[in-house]
Amino acid sequence: MRFRSWKSRVGIVLLVPLGIYLIILGFSSLGSFDRTNGGEVAVVRNGGPLDNHRIRQIIQPASGRVWVGLYSDVHKYPAQQRFYTITANEGQGDRPDQEVVRVPSKDGVEMGIEGTLYFSLNTDPDVLRTFDDKFGTRKFRLLSDGDAYAPYDGDKGWSAFLDTIIRPVIDNDLREQINTFDCAQLVSSCALVQLGANQTVNPVGAGTPPVGSTESSNGNIAAVQKAINESLARDLEATLGAPFLVDLKFNLVRITLPAQVQEAVNKAQAAFAGVSEAQARVAQARADAEANTIRQSGYAACPACAAIDELKAIPPNVTTFAPGAGFAISQP
Known part of the structure; x- marks a missing residue:
């Protein structure tokens, strides 16, 4: 009787660590699968305590779940641009x-x-x-x-x-x-x-x-x-x-x-802009002077034209225009 009791206790002592080991192994196995997304590629290296650390496989992009081994290291790199x-x-x-x-x-x-x-x-x-x-x-x-x-x-x-x-x-x-x-x-x-x-x-x-x-x-x-x-x-x-x-x-x-x-x-750009603006004013003045010279020559040839242009230049708010010499024009 005592012998059987002793064997039972020994069996329990052996079964407990074995059960713990199997549980750890089971969880480790669950973590020994991996996969890649569409934008990544993976290099798998051995990583177990009794294993080497060489490359064991390459997982191409968008893979299904694959076995990578116990305690392996998975290096994932970008596969897209x-x-x-x-x-x-x-x-x-x-x-x-x-x-x-x-x-x-x-x-x-x-x-x-x-x-x-x-x-x-x-x-x-x-x-x-x-x-x-x-x-x-x-x-x-x-x-x-x-x-x-x-x-x-x-x-x-x-x-x-x-x-x-x-x-x-x-x-x-x-x-x-x-x-x-x-x-x-x-x-x-x-x-x-x-x-x-x-x-x-x-x-x-x-x-x-x-x-x-x-x-x-x-x-x-x-x-x-x-x-x-x-x-x-x-x-x-x-x-x-x-x-x-x-x-x-x-x-x-x-x-x-x-x-x-x-x-x-x-x-420098600002300076060139200022020079260009001044040149534009000079060119405008030169053009105005040439226009006045041509206009004056025309008036010399046609005095009546000068009088007509003078009348046209009267502002609309002026009611009486008296250029002198007893001459005046009043709007009706």
Whole structure:
């Protein structure tokens, strides 16, 4: 009897941890399934206590629920088109502060470049495995809060990766392309400041601002944009080590001048406007003088015409007109 009681107690002692283990295993199994949404792709790494940490599978976008293994790590990356914005408007770009890319033109004028880079992550399984090995195992610091994130840690992690790895390549490409043009070739109003600095005379006329070629500046901006699109794909692949980003397109939105240069441009434009206004008054006076000369010649040839025009010029509120010599006209 005592022997049976002892065996029962031993059985209970063994069954309790076994039951607890089975319960934990059951919950773990429930968490060993995962899926992706339409806009994300996943890299699954082994993560069990007795397992290695190699990549075991790739889950393509919009998948059903699949088995990923016990305690595996699932790294989810964006699979749809993304963009990186550089703008001076605070809160609208990918950095928390007001920022633009500051690069010098060929003639040394610092110019602010604003634009947006559109791209997609290469979801080819082999390329994605390499990407996760190279960047998914690291963390990058986000400027807005100073914390470090992995690229798969949601929007913050992706932004930290772009700002740390991609932004320097964009800056370098913009610097190389902008440095091949003078300021006036990209921003036509630069010619106003350069005219004053060179003390040259405008052949069009003293009151006419120098004619910057708007079509030429627009064409140069388009050339810069095209060159950046061609060089970015090449430079990013060389920098990252593989074509991790595809469908690259950079839109150059705006080129701005430093505050002091823009102020000088505004003053030059105001000065040209004042000169033009004065020239208009001179031209009007000259035209009035010529008209009076012609009119006087006509009156000399036709004295009656002069009298008729004089009568027509009487204001309607005048009832009596007495030009002198005993002559007067009164309205009835």
